[in-house]
Amino acid sequence: MALVIQGRCIDVKDGICTTSCPVDCIYEGERMFYIHPTECIECGMCESICPVDAIRYEDELDPENAIFARINREVFINEAGEMEEPGGWSRAMAPRPDHPDLPVGPRPAMQANQRRTG
Numbered sequence: 001m002a003l004v005i006q007g008r009c010i011d012v013k014d015g016i017c018t019t020s021c022p023v024d025c026i027y028e029g030e031r032m033f034y035i036h037p038t039e040c041i042e043c044g045m046c047e048s049i050c051p052v053d054a055i056r057y058e059d060e061l062d063p064e065n066a067i068f069a070r071i072n073r074e075v076f077i078n079e080a081g082e083m084e085e086p087g088g089w090s091r092a093m094a095p096r097p098d099h100p101d102l103p104v105g106p107r108p109a110m111q112a113n114q115r116r117t118g
Helices: 016-020 045-049 067-074 108-117
Strands: 003-005 026-028 033-035 055-057
Touching: 003 033, 003 067, 016 026, 016 045, 033 067, 045 055
Parallel strands: none
Antiparallel strands: 003 055, 026 033
């Protein structure tokens, strides 16, 4: 079961996860990073180093973030309906277009903090 980047990464994109991945399966999107589900070897390095705790194994996602398993998969599906195999991310690559179902507006955690302090 692949690792999944969830909503806490939206508009943060720290990127330390990309430096820890031994197979370069974490790709930059416009607003967040995505883990390629078939390139991931499930080593867990990215999960252990993420400063915003945005990475989980798919079977550990809470119901609120379950949509991100689908989003991380589908962002790599091309117009022909086939899974792209980019072969490893590099900083020279342009960011991928974000998945159309990516939530818009502030991250959910930011909204919760604004309610508490505002």
